[in-house]
Amino acid sequence: MNREASATARLASLLLVAGIVAAACGRQDAREGAQPAPNDPTVAANPIAAIATPAQSAAAQDISASPAASDSAAQVAASLPPATASDPVSGEIQSIDQILSGIDGSLAGGDPGASGGE
Amino acid sequence: MKTPIRSVLAGLAVAGMLVISSAAVVNAVSPAAADGPAGKGVCATQAAAVKAGASIDTLRAFGDCEIARRFATLNQLNVKISGSKVLTSSDGAALSGEVASTKSGLTALKTQIDAESSQAALKTEVRDIATNYRVYLLVAPKVNLVNGADGVAAAQVSFDKISTNLTARIAAAKAAGKDTTAAQADLDAMNAAVAKAAGLAQPIPAALLPLTPAQYNGGTAGPAIKSARADLVQARGLLKSARADAQACRAALK
Numbered sequence: 001m002n003r004e005a006s007a008t009a010r011l012a013s014l015l016l017v018a019g020i021v022a023a024a025c026g027r028q029d030a031r032e033g034a035q036p037a038p039n040d041p042t043v044a045a046n047p048i049a050a051i052a053t054p055a056q057s058a059a060a061q062d063i064s065a066s067p068a069a070s071d072s073a074a075q076v077a078a079s080l081p082p083a084t085a086s087d088p089v090s091g092e093i094q095s096i097d098q099i100l101s102g103i104d105g106s107l108a109g110g111d112p113g114a115s116g117g118e
Numbered sequence: 119m120k121t122p123i124r125s126v127l128a129g130l131a132v133a134g135m136l137v138i139s140s141a142a143v144v145n146a147v148s149p150a151a152a153d154g155p156a157g158k159g160v161c162a163t164q165a166a167a168v169k170a171g172a173s174i175d176t177l178r179a180f181g182d183c184e185i186a187r188r189f190a191t192l193n194q195l196n197v198k199i200s201g202s203k204v205l206t207s208s209d210g211a212a213l214s215g216e217v218a219s220t221k222s223g224l225t226a227l228k229t230q231i232d233a234e235s236s237q238a239a240l241k242t243e244v245r246d247i248a249t250n251y252r253v254y255l256l257v258a259p260k261v262n263l264v265n266g267a268d269g270v271a272a273a274q275v276s277f278d279k280i281s282t283n284l285t286a287r288i289a290a291a292k293a294a295g296k297d298t299t300a301a302q303a304d305l306d307a308m309n310a311a312v313a314k315a316a317g318l319a320q321p322i323p324a325a326l327l328p329l330t331p332a333q334y335n336g337g338t339a340g341p342a343i344k345s346a347r348a349d350l351v352q353a354r355g356l357l358k359s360a361r362a363d364a365q366a367c368r369a370a371l372k
Contacts, residue, residue, distance in 0.1 A: 088279070088283055089280050089368055092277075092279050092283075093276075093280070093364065095276045096273050096357065099269045099270075099272050100273070100354065100357060100361070102203075102204060102265070103266045103350065103353075104354070106262040106265045106269065107266060107354065109198075110259045110343075110346075112255045112256075112340070112343060118248035118249075118254050
């Protein structure tokens with residue numbers, strides 16, 4: 001009974017940590033426009049692998065070992081953004097979009113008139 | 119029942135630490151936008167006091183405020199340089215050096231201003247804050263435009279990968295008996311636009327990095343900055359057009 005309760009408590013802790021990590025990742029992605037690092041070759045091949053943190057993956061693995069927790073694992077997986085096409089051109093275009101956005105910022109900051117002079 | 123309670127508490131503690139650390143990361147990367155180039159009104163009170171009656175005290179307060187404003191801007195530029203994913207190491211080092219030397223020059227000038235007892239000399243020293251360093255008219259545009267130019271070079275690397283990929287796809291489609299005329303035209307247009315953009319951006323760092331405040335005061339640096347900015351605007355337009363060509367080429371192959 002004690003061992004069962006202990007196992008349940010560990011499982012609950014694990015789920016809590018996985019949920020918090022998933023929420024933290026979602027917050028970070030939302031802040032960055034949900035764009036994964038474009039130069040990472042794993043991104044184009046497997047966007048979910050790039051988004052999931054090692055902690056998340058480990059938690060998902062541990063959870064999936066227990067049949068009772070498989071629904072929660074599915075919920076964690078469902079909270080991740082859907083997979084995009086694995087076309088490498090898409091990854092490069094995303095990277096170009098980020099660079100173009102940076103150039104826009106540079107042009108705004110590179111306008112001497114914007115500072116109103118010295 | 120002690121063990122499960124401990125486990126739950128341990129889980130909650132780890133979760134709490136994760137929440138705190140993720141919040142700290144988000145806060146750490148949020149840019150401070152309270153001062154810097156946009157904050158030209160930061161010293162308005164001190165400027166008004168000088169206008170109302172120039173004295174050693176009002177001039178010194180105005181000078182100190184203007185120097186502090188520039189320090190804030192230089193710190194922001196440093197963040198931009200160190201956080202840039204596109205600046206080449208040599209351009210980044212040159213710009214960091216320029217920001218550092220500007221800061222040390224302004225620090226020395228602040229020491230001089232704080233110790234000055236002559237009002238006439240203080241007036242000159244306050245003027246030197248702008249004319250000897252040109253933080254807003256030279257240093258900030260330099261950092262931004264060189265960063266933008268290096269961004270064009272970084273985009274070229276991505277476009278080269280796209281070109282290789284689309285060339286292979288066109289060849290495969292051709293081998294399968296497909297008409298690839300439109301796709302090839304799009305790819306050619308993309309490559310031409312990227313080459314033109316790179317040609318416009320490539321000379322910018324070498325043109326801007328050596329410019330000095332004295333050259334700005336002499337009237338030669340201003341036009342160079344203006345010209346570099348115009349080239350970068352054009353290069354950005356070409357890259358946007360190349361991006362559209364890449365998408366059109368890919369669509370034509372479907």
